[in-house]
Amino acid sequence: MHILEVSHLTKRYNNFTAVNNISFNILKGELFGFLGPNGSGKTTTINMLTGLAKITSGSIKLLEFDYPHEIKKAQQIIGIVPDESNLYEELDGFGNLCFCASLYGMEKTTREERARQLLGEFDLIGAGNKPFKSYSKGMKRKLTIAAGIIHEPKVLFLDEPTTGIDVASARRIRQLIKKLNKNGTTVFLTTHYIEEAENLCHRVAFIVKGEIIKIGTVSELIQEAQQESIVQFTLAGGADRLQQALREKKPAIFNIEVLSDTVLRVNTPQLISLSPYIKLFEENNLTLYEAKIIRPSLEEVFVKITGIEAEHMKKDREGRKK
């Protein structure tokens, strides 16, 4: 069942087209990743989906609510975590959560109970009575996520949730996102960390210059980009001696790469049977410890499809945050 249906969505600012005719659907309970470089239209899309930006053309339907007429009804069931924490610096953690809950019409006792519960879940119990301005970046991010789910939304929009925070906090936030999704919350996640999308998302869309250029499950995208099989052998030693022998026996091999005296990588045009290799190692008195199929990462798929270096994309974004 689709919880979000986006059809031919376009956003123009005067002569500039920020989002150009994009269409996608999100299934109930799905964790959907939206990947793209800085300025690709990710935040503009989120802004349209959350009611902060007007739609130039196209349509959005969230559950039974059509945008823009029923946006206020839709906002009741969505949670939003923007790319930068936007809670109130003067309020403490508990006060911020209670205030956010009240915006969704939650009664005093219910919102206080829920705020305490979330402070516990997000390891912020000790910081609940401290002003938000005294929080570290990681704590701010966690509280912002807690504020986004205070009213138990059906769909959560997360805009770059782990950008600019330390590794431990980012790891904890990823765990929390997984847990939220496991508990039934549909998540729309924008990120420029491709490995984050690969680990978290069920499906991913690549957006570049306002257009979705690829959409699918992580394994579908990888499979589509995988035009060769790579097998990595780990031996006790003598990997370099095998290079010539392999070339003679396996003409279909694209490439043989000796990474060290113990590691050898073989590229072939299709899936390969391992038994001839094992036989060959035995004939040459070489001990095989491991044979591993190397799949391309989502990052490699992204680079292949978009031509944009992922590292460049990450640095660009982090530079902008500083």
Add this chain to the structure above:
Amino acid sequence: MKTWIAFWSILLKDMKNYYLKPPNISWGIIFPFAWTLMFFLKTQNPIDIREILPGVMAMSILFGTTSMLAVTITFERRSRSFERLLMAPISLNTLMLAKTTGAIVFGVINAFVPVVFAAFMTDLSGVNWVTTIGGVFLIAVTSTFLGLFIAVSVSEVFEAQTFSNFFRFPMVFLCGLFIPVQTLPAFLQPLSYALPLTYGADILKTSINSSGFIQPLLSFSLLAGYGLVLFGFSLKNIKNKWIH
């Protein structure tokens, strides 16, 4: 019910976070006190306190509401916390009424600070308090909505302060607060009648000293009209400028 919970929360948060902070409370007390003292020293006559009271009250409201609202909204927009409110499931009308009600209440409280001072210094018997309270309320409403109009027109806090002063200081001299409109040069008088504070100050003059010259009912109607126009215009601007 849900809307009211959100409305009260926004109002209480603003009152607690912005309006009831020591610098604002002291401003609300010191500002009218300084003006009253200045006129008192100039005139050396306790009777005159009652004459200047409408002007000091109107000015206290004007200065208390316009810049406070313009600055707080601009500040929240800069810190992006205002986006959180725009993305909440409450109508824009309710949201902006909640944001402005805090400033209106603050303006009304500010207006009565000089009244408390005056009560110790002069006889306030014969004041029509119902009309005074009505006038104070409508001046606070129009001044607050003027502050909202300013907040929507600028993007930086310093711009909000500068723009507020651009309106406020001329109004002190043009709206009959201390200099009667009828005594102003003829070419300035149309400008005076175009400003809402002229009608608010005249209501207070009528109710406190019976020295107003415009029918109070007309002044009330015009002030209410100004309030509606400023609020409506600001909402339209917010929809166009802040929800891109």
